[in-house]
Amino acid sequence: xxxxxxxxxxxxxxxxxxxxxxxxxxxxxxxxxxxxxxxxxxxxxxxxxxxxxxxxxxxxxxxxxxxxxxxxxxxxxxxxxxxxxxxxxxxxxxxxxxxxxxxxxxxxxxxxxx
Amino acid sequence: xxxxxxxxxxxxxxxxxxxxxxxxxxxxxxxxxxxxxxxxxxxxxxxxxxxxxxxxxxxxxxxxxxxxxxxxxxxxxxxxxxxxxxxxxxxxxxxxxxxxxxxxxxxxxxx
Numbered sequence: 001x002x003x004x005x006x007x008x009x010x011x012x013x014x015x016x017x018x019x020x021x022x023x024x025x026x027x028x029x030x031x032x033x034x035x036x037x038x039x040x041x042x043x044x045x046x047x048x049x050x051x052x053x054x055x056x057x058x059x060x061x062x063x064x065x066x067x068x069x070x071x072x073x074x075x076x077x078x079x080x081x082x083x084x085x086x087x088x089x090x091x092x093x094x095x096x097x098x099x100x101x102x103x104x105x106x107x108x109x110x111x112x113x114x
Numbered sequence: 115x116x117x118x119x120x121x122x123x124x125x126x127x128x129x130x131x132x133x134x135x136x137x138x139x140x141x142x143x144x145x146x147x148x149x150x151x152x153x154x155x156x157x158x159x160x161x162x163x164x165x166x167x168x169x170x171x172x173x174x175x176x177x178x179x180x181x182x183x184x185x186x187x188x189x190x191x192x193x194x195x196x197x198x199x200x201x202x203x204x205x206x207x208x209x210x211x212x213x214x215x216x217x218x219x220x221x222x223x224x225x
Contacts, residue, residue, distance in 0.1 A: 004157075033213075042201070042215040043158065092157050094213075102148070103213060105157030 002027055002097040004106035012112045013083055020079045021109045023093035028073035030096075033103070034066070037090040046091075049076050083113045117141070118202045123220045126196075132189040134219055136202030139183045144206050147178060148213070149187045151198040158201065158215075161187065192223045 003026040013019050023032065034046040047057045047068055055068040069077045080087050094105040119137040126132040138147065148163040162169055162176045164185075169176045175188040189196055201218040 042217055043213075044215070045212065048212075094157070101146070102160035102163065103150075103158075104160065108155075108157050 002029065002095050002104040004093060004095065004104055006091075006093060006106040006109050008109060009107065010110040010112075012114060014114060015084055017083055018079055018081045019083065019111060020077050021091050021093075021111075023076045023078070023106055025074045025095050027097070030073070032070065032076045033094045033096075034068065034076075034078045035092045035094065035105075037092065037108070039088070043092065046078070080111065083111075085113045087111065088113045117204050117214065118216050120200070120202055120216065120219045122217065123222070126189075126192045126221060126223050128194060128223050128225050129191055132192045132196065132221060132223070134187040134189075134200050134202075134221065135184065136187070137184045138202070138204050141182050141204050142206075145204045146206070147176065147182075147185050148203045148205060149174070149176065150201045150203065150213075150215075151196075152201070152218070153195075153198040161200075192221075194223050194225065197221060197223045 005024045007022045032049045035043040036046050037043045045058050046061045047055045049055045049068050049070040051070045051073050065081055067079045090108040090110050092105050092108045094103045096103050146163050146165050149161040150158040152158045162171055162174050164176045164178055178185045199218040199220050201215050203213055
């Protein structure tokens with residue numbers, strides 16, 4: 001298994017500003033993933049982050065809005081840029097670990113944009 | 115397009131078995147069935163997965179029909195802490211990442 005922590009756990013931000021969310025894993029992993037969960041909705045994959053390469057974004061998500069860094073095998077950041085109230089969501093990171101192909105998720109960052 | 119269909123909600127009595135159905139009629143031969151759950155205000159938690167044989171672990175059992183078009187997750191003795199949204203997901207095991215979450219089933223366990 002993998003233990004994942006995220007910072008901050010929650011934040012309230014003003015429209016037009018940016019927030020960087022950190023994700024730390026207790027073991028080295030090849031791939032890390034960022035999801036968004038809008039209020040009352042299911043999870044949607046934003047992007048996949050490999051160490052040493054550009055992140056791969058899903059349809060509807062762009063690097064200018066959600067830049068991602070992956071400086072090493074245990075850490076990643078997701079920035080939510082030029083925020084609007086529509087960006088109010090829970091942002092979760094996850095890693096795939098173990099021989100069973102299961103993913104482990106962080107506790108999430110609850111973002112409110114006013 | 116959604117690859118799985120689940121009932122939106124289910125109630126279950128504490129101590130009883132909870133049987134959660136999932137339809138995946140378009141599943142491919144190399145796709146596994148995964149189950150995750152999300153307790154309120156937490157990240158999703160892996161429960162179990164299988165290809166075609168029934169599987170059991172310390173959390174649950176997974177029963178997959180012979181034609182693999184549907185499956186049932188069984189929580190043998192539901193507790194209040196099992197109240198969560200349960201997601202049934204199909205994916206290729208070596209596809210790395212790409213968990214496509216549907217709406218899931220909201221399970222409420224009552225005393």
